[in-house]
Amino acid sequence: xxxxxxxxxxxxxxxxxxxxxxxxxxxxxxxxxxxxxxxxxxxxxxxxxxxxxxxxxxxxxxxxxxxxxxxxxxxxxxxxxxxxxxxxxxxxxxxxxxxxxxxxxxxxxxxx
Amino acid sequence: xxxxxxxxxxxxxxxxxxxxxxxxxxxxxxxxxxxxxxxxxxxxxxxxxxxxxxxxxxxxxxxxxxxxxxxxxxxxxxxxxxxxxxxxxxxxxxxxxxxxxxxxxxxxxxxx
Numbered sequence: 001x002x003x004x005x006x007x008x009x010x011x012x013x014x015x016x017x018x019x020x021x022x023x024x025x026x027x028x029x030x031x032x033x034x035x036x037x038x039x040x041x042x043x044x045x046x047x048x049x050x051x052x053x054x055x056x057x058x059x060x061x062x063x064x065x066x067x068x069x070x071x072x073x074x075x076x077x078x079x080x081x082x083x084x085x086x087x088x089x090x091x092x093x094x095x096x097x098x099x100x101x102x103x104x105x106x107x108x109x110x111x112x
Numbered sequence: 113x114x115x116x117x118x119x120x121x122x123x124x125x126x127x128x129x130x131x132x133x134x135x136x137x138x139x140x141x142x143x144x145x146x147x148x149x150x151x152x153x154x155x156x157x158x159x160x161x162x163x164x165x166x167x168x169x170x171x172x173x174x175x176x177x178x179x180x181x182x183x184x185x186x187x188x189x190x191x192x193x194x195x196x197x198x199x200x201x202x203x204x205x206x207x208x209x210x211x212x213x214x215x216x217x218x219x220x221x222x223x224x
Contacts, residue, residue, distance in 0.1 A: 063176035067216040071202045086198040088220070090183045104179040108200070 027051045031058040031066040039069045043110065044077050053084055053111045059091060063106045070108045084109040139163045143170040143178040151181045155222065156189050165196055165223045171203060175218045182220045196221040 029042045039056070046054045058066035074081055091105045141154045151168070158166045170178035186193055203217045 061173070061176045063179050064173045064216065067175050067200050067218060071200060071216045075202055083200070086200065088179050088183060088195070088198065090187055104176065104183045106179060 027053060028055045028057060031056060031062050031069055036065055036068045036072060040072045043073050047112050053109055055107055055109045057107050059105045060103045063104060066106055066108060070110060081110050081112055084111040139165060140167045140169060143168060143174050143181055148177055148180045148184060152184045155185050159224050165221055167219055167221045169219050171217045172215045175216060178218055178220060182222060185222060193222050193224055196223040
């Protein structure tokens, strides 16, 4: 995202449960409820598979875990990597009972 | 901070309890354990007192609340404000028993 100040107000229909596993599509790691080290491993694995950059995403209370993941990658495993971009936004999630909830989100892009 | 990718490894001796209130020194709002709206009010108050920019800081699990605070300020109270900078870092905190803990931190600077 070029403009980090831009707010996404698009309604996302992705199920919340999708956040609970480690996703590896398009060099994106969604941080869910597992321990931080699993997501750290996912990021490092993507870089080892020749990804030039990896984006770590999270929503709600998992935002702090996403920051932990990026900090652990940078401090412990890939000291030469740099933070390319950090953006925050508000997403509207449709929960299972159909109600609409606003939730904060973060995207942190790491570059090798 | 100019370089958002820079990691602060300075040992901070600030007591953790300092984070639990709303601080308003130097246009900084530390997000603690109170509800998000208290910190939203603190940010809006600083802007109304002619601050040109306000930095919202938080550590650990409170990082997600800091993002909530900024998003609420931007979406609900100050739609013309922009995010000037977001940086993440790792801080070393000395706890009461003298042990050293690493904790992630975030700083989000909002501009009127």
